[in-house]
Amino acid sequence: MDEPSQGGLASAPVAFVRNYGLAILAAWTAVAVVLTAEVLAGPWKPATLVTFVFFGIEAAAFLLELNWLWNPGNCPADWKAAMWGFAKLSVVAVVTFGLVTHFLLANSLTGCSFLLVLCMGAREMGHEMLFSATEGDWKTRAAATFLGAFSVAVGLGLLVMYAYSLTSWALLGDRPLADQMLFALVVPLCRLFVLLTSERYLARVLLQTGLLDALTLYSDISFALHVMIDVPFVFAVLVFSGPAALALALVVTTATDVVYAHALHALQKVSPQQEVHVTLALHRPASVFGAMFAGSFRGGETSPLLPGAGARASVGHVTAVTSAAVTASTGDCVVRRPISERIQALLDEYRELNRQLKTPALVWAFQEIKAAVSMQILASWCSIGAAVLLLVFASTVDTASGFGVQDIVWRILAMVACRLISDFALFHELTRLATYGFPWPKQNTDTFIAIIYRAVVTCVPASAVLAALA
Numbered sequence: 001m002d003e004p005s006q007g008g009l010a011s012a013p014v015a016f017v018r019n020y021g022l023a024i025l026a027a028w029t030a031v032a033v034v035l036t037a038e039v040l041a042g043p044w045k046p047a048t049l050v051t052f053v054f055f056g057i058e059a060a061a062f063l064l065e066l067n068w069l070w071n072p073g074n075c076p077a078d079w080k081a082a083m084w085g086f087a088k089l090s091v092v093a094v095v096t097f098g099l100v101t102h103f104l105l106a107n108s109l110t111g112c113s114f115l116l117v118l119c120m121g122a123r124e125m126g127h128e129m130l131f132s133a134t135e136g137d138w139k140t141r142a143a144a145t146f147l148g149a150f151s152v153a154v155g156l157g158l159l160v161m162y163a164y165s166l167t168s169w170a171l172l173g174d175r176p177l178a179d180q181m182l183f184a185l186v187v188p189l190c191r192l193f194v195l196l197t198s199e200r201y202l203a204r205v206l207l208q209t210g211l212l213d214a215l216t217l218y219s220d221i222s223f224a225l226h227v228m229i230d231v232p233f234v235f236a237v238l239v240f241s242g243p244a245a246l247a248l249a250l251v252v253t254t255a256t257d258v259v260y261a262h263a264l265h266a267l268q269k270v271s272p273q274q275e276v277h278v279t280l281a282l283h284r285p286a287s288v289f290g291a292m293f294a295g296s297f298r299g300g301e302t303s304p305l306l307p308g309a310g311a312r313a314s315v316g317h318v319t320a321v322t323s324a325a326v327t328a329s330t331g332d333c334v335v336r337r338p339i340s341e342r343i344q345a346l347l348d349e350y351r352e353l354n355r356q357l358k359t360p361a362l363v364w365a366f367q368e369i370k371a372a373v374s375m376q377i378l379a380s381w382c383s384i385g386a387a388v389l390l391l392v393f394a395s396t397v398d399t400a401s402g403f404g405v406q407d408i409v410w411r412i413l414a415m416v417a418c419r420l421i422s423d424f425a426l427f428h429e430l431t432r433l434a435t436y437g438f439p440w441p442k443q444n445t446d447t448f449i450a451i452i453y454r455a456v457v458t459c460v461p462a463s464a465v466l467a468a469l470a
Contacts, residue, residue: 016374016377016427019446020374020377020378020446022446022451023378023382023446023450023451023454023455024378024381024382024385026451026452026454026455027382027385027386027454027455027457027458027459028382028385028386028389028458029455030455030456030458030459031385031386031389031390031458031459031462032389032393034052034459034462034463034466035389035390035392035393035462035466036393038393038466043470044470045106045107045470046106046107046108046109046112046467046470047101047102047105047106047107047108047112048102049463049464049466049467049470050101050109050112050113050116050467051094051097051098051101051102051112052463053116053160053460053463053464053467054093054094054097054116054119054120055094056456056457056459056460056463057120057156057460058090058093058094058120058123059090059456060224060453060456060457060460061086061090061124062083062086062087062090063449063452063453063456064217064220064221064224064288064453065082065083065086065286065287065288066083066449067216067217067220067447067449067450067453068213068216068217068220068284068288069082069083069284069286078131078286079284079286081131082127082131082132082286082287085127085130085131086127086131089123089126089127090123092123093119093120093122093123094119096119097115097116097119100115101115109164109467113157113160113161116157116160117150117153117154117156117157118153120152120153120156120157121146121149121150121152121153121154122149124145124148124149124150124152124153124287124289124290125142125145125146125148125149125150127286127287127290128145128148128149128287128289128290129141129142129145131286131287132145132285132286132287132290132291132294144293144294145290147293148289148290148292148293148294149289149290151293152289159228159229159461160460160461160464162228162229162232163228163231163232163461163464163465163468164232164464164465164467164468165468166232166233166236167232167235167236167464167465167468167469168468169236169240170235170236170239170240171239171240171468171469175240175241177242177244177245180240180241180242180244180245181244181245181248183236183240183241183245183249184237184241184245184246184248184249184252185248185252187233187236187249188233188249188252188253188256189252189256191229191230191233191253191256192256192259192260192263194229195225195226195229195260195376196260196263196264196267198225199222199225199264199372200264200267202218202221202222202225203218203268203368203372205292206218206292207364207368209277209279210277210278210279210364211279211280212278212279212280212343212346212347212350213280213284213343215346215367215368215371216342216343216346217288218368218371218372219371219372219374219375220450220453221288222371222372222375222376222379223375223378223379223454223457224457226375226376226379226380226383227379227382227383227386227454227457227458227460227461228457228460228461230379230380230383231382231383231386231387231458231461231462231465232461232464232465233383234383234384234386234387234415235386235387235390235391235465237249237250237253237415238387238391238408238411238412238415239391239408246411246414247414250414250415250418251418253418253422254418254419254421254422257376257380257419257422257425257426258422258425258426258429260373260376260426261369261372261373261426261429261430262429264368264369264372264373265365265369265429268365268368268369277360278347278350278360278364280343340447341447342446342447342450346367349367350363350364350367353366353367366430369430370430373426373429373430376426377423377426378454380419380423381419382454382458383458384412384415384416384419386458386461386462387465388412389462390462390465390466390469391408391412
């Protein structure tokens with residue numbers, strides 16, 4: 001039996017860059033392309049910018065669903081039909097939104113925002129009605145899908161308006177020092193509250209049954225949530241205040257970033273005696289958001305992993321095998337099911353940690369925290385890159401903020417330094433929880449779809465900030 005690698009604190013940042021460096025570069029490149037197009041084409045109308053926001057949201061939602069449903073070697077025809085149907089509905093929604101806003105709401109940001117929520121909700125409701133909620137009478141299906149779809153649409157609409165409003169507020173001049181200090185103190189705390197509340201909700205919905213597939217979905221949604229909040233927040237911190245308020249904002253933000261991991265661990269309330277059975281999804285719901293609101297991830301959709309031929313090791317409740325497949329029970333028979341590289345990496349990590357901790361509940365709790373904290377760090381660097389690019393490309397920032405190039409450079413360097421300090425503190429906390437070192441896959445396991453998804457998601461709040469600068 002191989003001994004676990006003693007990665008520890010020293011190699012953890014290197015492993016993080018190896019696994020997520022390409023995703024960070026892809027996100028920065030995508031934002032740079034968007035801003036370059038804005039500069040070359042000239043100032044865009046609000047309707048054009050909001051249409052681009054809507055297109056980004058639809059593209060990110062499609063990639064999220066695709067990353068969830070697509071499993072090499074195990075992708076039934078109904079899953080393919082669901083993705084094709086999603087794509088057609090998205091195209092219709094984006095084209096309709098673009099035409100209506102271009103001809104009727106070209107300069108009305110308020111009207112574009114309301115129509116954005118309406119189109120997002122209608123498209124998601126249509127997708128759930130056609131491919132997810134297919135049982136029961138049409139009234140029951142319509143009521144359930146309306147509630148789920150417009151909950152998602154209103155939530156995303158509020159995040160877009162938050163990005164626009166915070167940026168507009170930060171660019172207002174002649175702000176009293178008391179306002180600046182209160183912003184520096186209160187907004188990072190509100191950010192921590194929203195992130196912790198959202199992460200605990202996602203964990204309750206997705207991770208109660210030890211579903212490895214859902215852990216990757218949890219990571220993807222967590223990344224989107226962090227980026228949507230952090231891009232406008234980082235931009236506002238860089239442009240809104242004087243030196244004293246900036247220093248206070250950076251200190252409080254760094255402290256809350258470190259507290260984030262400790263608070264997640266404290267809120268888990270994991271008992272070593274708790275029974276945890278790591279499983280895979282037997283039937284993946286066609287709509288991620290519909291399944292979340294319907295409670296489909298809380299049970300009934302899993303198959304237990306079993307020891308079988310070709311297994312490399314069997315520890316606790318999980319089997320790791322030499323090929324990218326697992327042996328699972330489907331009730332009446334035992335089958336070997338192919339799995340993706342991301343799931344295989346999680347299985348290997350679970351086996352390695354369980355060999356050290358000997359407690360499946362603690363291992364699963366650590367994997368949850370690691371996924372949340374890793375996405376926080378990744379999203380933070382993507383957000384910093386997006387905010388810096390917005391400062392470089394947006395010609396109105398210098399005039400509105402009153403800062404010169406040297407001032408902005410020093411602010412960026414201070415932000416990066418504080419981010420590095422909080423990252424090392426987070427790596428240290430995760431290493432302590434793992435007891436023997438920071439477990440990373442020995443090679444990059446991110447899929448191409450996941451990398452593109454993160455790049456597209458980063459462009460959404462950047463476009464909302466750009467709308468406030470227009």
